[in-house]
Amino acid sequence: MGMKDKLQTKLSKAFDGKLEDAVSQIVGSYNGPGVFDPVTEETTAETITYTGRGVITGFKVERIDGINIKVGDAKCVILSNEIDAVPDVGHTISAGTENFLVHLVLPDPTGATYQLHLRRA
Incomplete structure (x- = not known):
C-alpha cells in the first residue's frame, strides 16, 4: 500500500468519524465542450x-489581504x-x-487530495 492509498484510507475514516460534522456533500459543475455562437450568444455546451465529499473552512483572518484572499473566500479539501472528476479553475x-x-x-x-481555493459566486 503506497502513501496515496494510506492517506486516502485515513482521511476517509476521518471523514466518516471525527470530521463527520464538518464534511459536506460537494456538487461541482462546468460547461462541457460545445460551440459558441457570438451572434446569438448561445452555446451548445x-x-x-x-x-x-469535502471539508469547507474559511481562511484565517490574518491571511485575508483583499487581493489574493478576499473576505468570504473559503478553502475545501476533497x-x-x-470525486467523479478533477476540479478545475472556473x-x-x-x-x-x-x-x-x-x-x-x-x-x-x-x-490523494485536492485543496481548492473557493470564491463565493
Missing part, C-alpha cells in the same frame, strides 16, 4: 456535474478518489445552499 462548487467558483486547485504531492 451542456453542463457536466460531479459529486464528492479526496481525489471520492468550475462551480455547491455545498448545501452555498455556491462558489473554484479560484485555485492544489493537488497534494501524492495525489
